[in-house]
Amino acid sequence: MVVEACSTHNLLDDMEDDDDQPLIFKRSSSASKQNLANSETKKLSSQKPDGQPARNSSDVRPVNGRSSSAQKGRIVHSTNLPPAKSPLSSPKASNSSARALPITSSRANPKPSTSTSDKKSSSSVKPPKPSIPAAKPSSNFEDSDDDKPLSTRLPGGSSKVNANGTSKEGDDFNSVQKPGVQEDEDSDDEKPLSSRFTSKSSLGESTIKSNESEDKKLLAGKLQQNGSALRHGPVNKSSSLSNKRPQGEVKSSNESSVKKPKLSSPTAVIIKKQATVKAEPKAEEDDDQIPLAHRAKKTVTSVSKPKAEEDDDDTLPISQRIKKSPTSVSKAPSVKKVSKVVSSLKKTNKKSKKVIKKSMYSKSSKVPPGSGEGQKWTTLVHNGVIFPPPYKPHGVKMLYKGQPVSLSPEQEEVATMFAVMLDTDYMSKPQFKENFFSDWKKILGKNHTIQNLEGCDFAPIYEWHQREKEKKKQMTTEEKKALKEEKLKQEEKYMWAIVDGVKEKVGNFRVEPPGLFRGRGEHPKMGKLKKRIRPRDITINIGKDAPLPECPIPGERWKEIRHDNTVTWLAFWNDPINPREFKYVFLAASSTLKGQSDKEKYEKARLLKDYIHGIRAAYTKDFASKDPMKKQVAVATYLIDKLALRAGNEKDDDEADTVGCCTLKVENVEPVPPNILKFDFLGKDSIRYQNEVEVESAVFKAIQQFRSGKDGSEDLFDKLDTSKLNAHLKELMPGLTAKVFRTYNASITLDDMLSKETKGGEVAEKVVVYQHANKEVAIICNHQRTVSKSHSAQMSRLNEKIEELKGFLEDLKTDLSRAKKGKPPLKNADGKPKRNLNPEALERKIAQTNAKIEKMERDKETKEDLKTVALGTSKINYLDPRITVAWCKRHEVPIEKIFNKSLLAKFAWAMDVDPGFRF
DNA sequence: CGGACGACTTGGTCAAAGATCT
DNA sequence: AGATCTTTGACCAAGTCGTCCG
Numbered sequence: 001m002v003v004e005a006c007s008t009h010n011l012l013d014d015m016e017d018d019d020d021q022p023l024i025f026k027r028s029s030s031a032s033k034q035n036l037a038n039s040e041t042k043k044l045s046s047q048k049p050d051g052q053p054a055r056n057s058s059d060v061r062p063v064n065g066r067s068s069s070a071q072k073g074r075i076v077h078s079t080n081l082p083p084a085k086s087p088l089s090s091p092k093a094s095n096s097s098a099r100a101l102p103i104t105s106s107r108a109n110p111k112p113s114t115s116t117s118d119k120k121s122s123s124s125v126k127p128p129k130p131s132i133p134a135a136k137p138s139s140n141f142e143d144s145d146d147d148k149p150l151s152t153r154l155p156g157g158s159s160k161v162n163a164n165g166t167s168k169e170g171d172d173f174n175s176v177q178k179p180g181v182q183e184d185e186d187s188d189d190e191k192p193l194s195s196r197f198t199s200k201s202s203l204g205e206s207t208i209k210s211n212e213s214e215d216k217k218l219l220a221g222k223l224q225q226n227g228s229a230l231r232h233g234p235v236n237k238s239s240s241l242s243n244k245r246p247q248g249e250v251k252s253s254n255e256s257s258v259k260k261p262k263l264s265s266p267t268a269v270i271i272k273k274q275a276t277v278k279a280e281p282k283a284e285e286d287d288d289q290i291p292l293a294h295r296a297k298k299t300v301t302s303v304s305k306p307k308a309e310e311d312d313d314d315t316l317p318i319s320q321r322i323k324k325s326p327t328s329v330s331k332a333p334s335v336k337k338v339s340k341v342v343s344s345l346k347k348t349n350k351k352s353k354k355v356i357k358k359s360m361y362s363k364s365s366k367v368p369p370g371s372g373e374g375q376k377w378t379t380l381v382h383n384g385v386i387f388p389p390p391y392k393p394h395g396v397k398m399l400y401k402g403q404p405v406s407l408s409p410e411q412e413e414v415a416t417m418f419a420v421m422l423d424t425d426y427m428s429k430p431q432f433k434e435n436f437f438s439d440w441k442k443i444l445g446k447n448h449t450i451q452n453l454e455g456c457d458f459a460p461i462y463e464w465h466q467r468e469k470e471k472k473k474q475m476t477t478e479e480k481k482a483l484k485e486e487k488l489k490q491e492e493k494y495m496w497a498i499v500d501g502v503k504e505k506v507g508n509f510r511v512e513p514p515g516l517f518r519g520r521g522e523h524p525k526m527g528k529l530k531k532r533i534r535p536r537d538i539t540i541n542i543g544k545d546a547p548l549p550e551c552p553i554p555g556e557r558w559k560e561i562r563h564d565n566t567v568t569w570l571a572f573w574n575d576p577i578n579p580r581e582f583k584y585v586f587l588a589a590s591s592t593l594k595g596q597s598d599k600e601k602y603e604k605a606r607l608l609k610d611y612i613h614g615i616r617a618a619y620t621k622d623f624a625s626k627d628p629m630k631k632q633v634a635v636a637t638y639l640i641d642k643l644a645l646r647a648g649n650e651k652d653d654d655e656a657d658t659v660g661c662c663t664l665k666v667e668n669v670e671p672v673p674p675n676i677l678k679f680d681f682l683g684k685d686s687i688r689y690q691n692e693v694e695v696e697s698a699v700f701k702a703i704q705q706f707r708s709g710k711d712g713s714e715d716l717f718d719k720l721d722t723s724k725l726n727a728h729l730k731e732l733m734p735g736l737t738a739k740v741f742r743t744y745n746a747s748i749t750l751d752d753m754l755s756k757e758t759k760g761g762e763v764a765e766k767v768v769v770y771q772h773a774n775k776e777v778a779i780i781c782n783h784q785r786t787v788s789k790s791h792s793a794q795m796s797r798l799n800e801k802i803e804e805l806k807g808f809l810e811d812l813k814t815d816l817s818r819a820k821k822g823k824p825p826l827k828n829a830d831g832k833p834k835r836n837l838n839p840e841a842l843e844r845k846i847a848q849t850n851a852k853i854e855k856m857e858r859d860k861e862t863k864e865d866l867k868t869v870a871l872g873t874s875k876i877n878y879l880d881p882r883i884t885v886a887w888c889k890r891h892e893v894p895i896e897k898i899f900n901k902s903l904l905a906k907f908a909w910a911m912d913v914d915p916g917f918r919f
Numbered sequence: 920c921g922g923a924c925g926a927c928t929t930g931g932t933c934a935a936a937g938a939t940c941t
Numbered sequence: 942a943g944a945t946c947t948t949t950g951a952c953c954a955a956g957t958c959g960t961c962c963g
Binding site for chain 3: 512519575577583651655658660683684685686722737738790794797901902
Binding site: 784 | 920921922926930
């Protein structure tokens, strides 16, 4: 970001300076140490209740100290500025020697069950509140797989077919692993799946008998369930399946032993964590030592309390963190922010306003968890929004029944919107044309020459547009640059907002230009005219003391001005397509505000890790519930957990007909005995979800039951909707909702795969490991992309090149053998003589060519492999950046290899994470 | 308690920008 | 240097989920 660019308002001035300056890495020694110390202390104290000593913490510390010191001094970018070089890139921190400590020692938790009691009476198992760390129910089983990524759990699970019809294979990785197998690496952190499985299964049985506490029972249930889930291999057909382990394996005795401990008490949790810790360190090669310490520390922490307080401030509610020590934070920008935040916090207004209707604060005062009392900012200054330029008539006449037609500028504008879409496949959608014509007709007027779309020929306008595009393309670099600068100059003032004194980027300060609505899938409103938005449509939200943004269109004024500091939007207008909905102007993803909520999101997902066992046990138990709603909730939760399905809110008739978990129709899920479910439905954005999964038999039966007696188009879960589901989830864990499972599963999968699969080697190889993990997550989340139009052309070109190289290789070989005999090389295809090279040179060339061929083959495979998989979405929205950052630090991979500039800016909040961080 | 409302996150596409190849 | 391929970012649609209200 161009900080300098910003207009210099006085307000900005101070800040600007800072922004530009390189920041020091947060983890500067002192600060980081302090934090650590604090956190540890906290942890320790918290742990005490358990009776567990905080293990190794002492050992760890030294390590931390080192690492931190090593890091200190590095330059960090301000939040806004992407760092020229990321601190990560130079991992010297790694030298610290401390390697893995034997964290393994398990600590027993003394009082396991108390937590249970805490829980609400509600049937569901509630995990203890975060505040009561000891209580976590889930912890017992923890070491096992809960933490494991879905993929692991569902081995092979599923082969998905994307919309294109190609089938993807399930992951191959670890699902099959057996316990112990991976140990050498980081492995142990979480037990191998197999172990988990087994344990689960065994537990399940055992659990049944044990009555001691509900928790236990629940857990047992979960275990079973999980185990089964795991066991089931993917139904698939694909080779990948091979990985899945036979059920027999699952059962292996070893595992059972593992489990038991868990069952008994929360302690297990601790163990698990520790284990995790260990694993990490090992995983890497030498450099990673640093992480250990951190890890250890973390482990401890985590054990003691539910994520809430991790060692860093992560655990703390953001507000607290912020308050925490501005000093500690080395980054200049952050400091500023911090202070501001603090002030805002104190200031806090309650939400008294509520009652007032929209005029003032429409929103409720409620405080979102983790955020400061619902207040999002104290001062907010911005310049409003920028409008698209007015329409410039081109005067090109379209034809109607072969004759040129004169159109008014308004009519022509809409005709042009349609004309420029002539080469899209909306043209094959009757709904689109119908909606378009109906709206255009209103502008044409009843008696216009044009009476139907069939008689219209928009080609002249289309061609005009193509020519314009071409002209633009032909402009010289200078012209383009000038144009760009001109645009920047006009927009500059709108690009920034000052939030609590900190200059932040605004996300979408441009008002959407008029156009035809491009709904996805079979959207009933596609093709409708999205009318031009004017100032009178726009509501501005701004600080009370801030100057009102000047209305950029002379003679007009804003619809309304608000001063609502409980929301983050700067402006909104009603969506012209659906007037009941709004379009908001928010800050950019790189802003502190967004970063905070992003961090909270991941913290919540991490918290789920501590509860997941209990939750799985609970829903497994409810598969057999007599209460239909409970049973449906259980099965739905299972699907969301196992398949990362979206919640599935109800939709109106005037939206595309897509579904999520709660809105699955009978026809979307086909049970195939003995225990396979075939899913086929259109999800968000009308992206097809196709998957076959082996499920537990209780689930299979339940689905059959839910389907029985219903028509294909009826709801599978007729007693359920997302609010009921989420209400139930909230009883299991504070703040838990369906979407948290997606975040959790994505991030835990990444963390797990990275720790297991990262071996030594070059940076490039490690990057491949990362991409592989990223791809697995994308598959789990069903993030697809359409195959690019040029894909096949690109592939065949690659093939040609490979063939060409192979031919070249053959020639080289011939020349080599001739050269060895002292003969000159053969002539070229075109008859020209080649240079006479000595055998060594030829051999070198052959090796080079071979390498080139191999690389191209690899590229080709990757390309084919990823042609339908979109990696970006998960990286942006589901993968906790701290996992990536910590991994980069541990493995000396420059963060820039993984995150581009905007991602670096967006994840500025995660950059100073401890290298030992584990999700 | 259900639905409307409101705010915010997630998501795919496309064109521009950048990188690489020829 | 221009062509071609790849990456990035703008764009804006489409989800999720909390709250309010009747």
